[in-house]
Amino acid sequence: MIKIAILGYGTIGSGVVEVLRTNRESIAKRAGQEIEVKYILDLRDFPGDPMEDKVIHDYDVIADDPEIRVVVEAMGGVEPAYTFVKRALLAGKSVATSNKALVAKHGAELIAIAEEKKLNFMFEASVGGGIPIIRPLNSSLTADEIEEITGILNGTTNYMLSKMTFEGLEFDDVLKDAQAKGYAEADPTADIEGHDACRKIAILTSLVCGRQVDFEEIYTEGITKITATDIKYAKAMGRVVKLLATSRRTKDGYCAMVAPFLLSKEHPLYNVNDVFNAIFVHGNVLGDAMFYGSGAGKLPTASAVVADIVDIVKHLHTHIMVSWSSKKMGLVDVGKAQSRFFVRTDAGEEEVKAAFGDVEWIDAGVDGERGFLTASMAEEEYEKKASGLNVLHRIRAV
């Protein structure tokens, strides 16, 4: 019997309790022993909850209890999660977390402490919710040099963009709908400005290259400027708008960004709709692979956290090696990133041709402007060519 503590009794924390209860028997079989929740740390009380008597308010009780072998961090945010997790590891307890902000910021350090202490720090649920991607990267795709990893990593924005596409609605209306459905938070900034996806691609890029990639250095553009008119053009092109988080290996290093992209029908992520997430990986020997599933939600995320707990229990005295050193890796300037650009402008045809040469005109029946797709070029080249035009909006296209 292994005793664990859960930090935070919100959506994920209560999901972990539910998964452990629902699949108690099969989980015990796979872990090799029963898993029991001894404490739940939360500021609140939960009168009437079946776990009411497990709820405590003082982290010291957990950190100082040698019976606790595993700590599940489900609070979110960098602090106090970081302080609590570090203290747990230093006290000889392994940790499973769903917290992308914590992992993006302090992952390398926490992995190093776990390694030194022969413990495990696991974070499968921090990227892609229930989709297995951290463990596959760490232990399945180890024969490859990963040349590209591109994901739809945020369910909220994917739901919103899907709804704009299928129903022709404006951004503000789908945001209200997403909030009403509980898919978007009251303050939706982290989702719609791409900050959430940015932390996730920082984690994936760090794992792919084995070094620390700072999320602050990743160029990040959200979806707030996408309009129903853009969607009309997308349809005219047979494309869809998706918020991609992407990292590509170039000869000078990795180039990462988060931005809306117009995807053609042939793109492997074209059909990923609603709150689903998917991650596309290209390895130099594997070729193309894709992982698809529920990127968020209480039970899918808790499923990934509990799988981490099972793995921790199976490896109580062994550190599972994770290649992610604290040595920092700089990124290639986003100006070097290649893509096509879809441009809306009120400039005349001749003016556009003078700037970009031959382009692919897109007729979406919008008055007072014209839309076109450029050839593939580096961002800095696009900026230079577009500098003389009055650009109403531009979206990258792949």
Next chain:
Amino acid sequence: MIKIAILGYGTIGSGVVEVLRTNRESIAKRAGQEIEVKYILDLRDFPGDPMEDKVIHDYDVIADDPEIRVVVEAMGGVEPAYTFVKRALLAGKSVATSNKALVAKHGAELIAIAEEKKLNFMFEASVGGGIPIIRPLNSSLTADEIEEITGILNGTTNYMLSKMTFEGLEFDDVLKDAQAKGYAEADPTADIEGHDACRKIAILTSLVCGRQVDFEEIYTEGITKITATDIKYAKAMGRVVKLLATSRRTKDGYCAMVAPFLLSKEHPLYNVNDVFNAIFVHGNVLGDAMFYGSGAGKLPTASAVVADIVDIVKHLHTHIMVSWSSKKMGLVDVGKAQSRFFVRTDAGEEEVKAAFGDVEWIDAGVDGERGFLTASMAEEEYEKKASGLNVLHRIRAV
């Protein structure tokens, strides 16, 4: 430095050599040490090949060399692969294999020997080529009860069905094309009759339930009866024909089968075309997930084998637990399996209505017959209802 031996220098064996050479540095970093091929066992000689001097013809040399810690089995077929692999494990060597026939038949026994000897017997490449699925099932989806696992697990037949769909060709013509392109073998029976997919779903079902599922007990139907006329009807329905290998948990146990299915646009495997494979998994807490990639081919398959070698090297003195006991698990009779049925018949409308009640008529403009889709029902119920009709062909639909 770890020394390994490769059994069989065909497509996969030479792919393993190529992957180890191409990504030598990153593989050594992830494994923690260099990996060197000391022997290649093959009946043939390879004059002029860079590995020429590693080629031997006598398995005893490998089995008796204590320097060899890992044996890669890439011969295919049950014998002599089984004898060689068992002997390697008994001699204290871990094994990585891509051989679905070996794993489906003797997986449970070989895993048990590996466990007893604190070694590892790994077989990621035996299902889905380069797609990570064995390791995710074994270590990522451990919090779930898997209620369904359904895959497009054979690249040859998927290529053929895609070509029939996109080009309207007949079965015999696409088979010739697939053989010319090297996607189908001179004797294509194992692929087109579903035997290959059958062994793979037997392996996946065994892993999902933790017990031995005999492939001989899985109902298996190939694609040889699919005609250009069927594809015409499929198009009229907005569906595609795919060879699915599927296993579902029912209240009485698992029900598994391999058969062509008509998939609607909403099905997660609808868009998996050409030689690609994909595996759909539904877990009771995870919900839906899908894994997609190259299901065959020299380098993708070798990528999975080498990832297994890396994992073995990282766990030289630890057995990674795999839940697959030799205790046999019977399957639920396929007569209980539920699906819709697409039926072609030369019977009259009234006769069809008398047998099936209201059906969905499909007009594909084919003379002298009619096509219809039934409601969802058990196979045995369908058989009973269809017994009085002259059925030209029937295909399951989901």
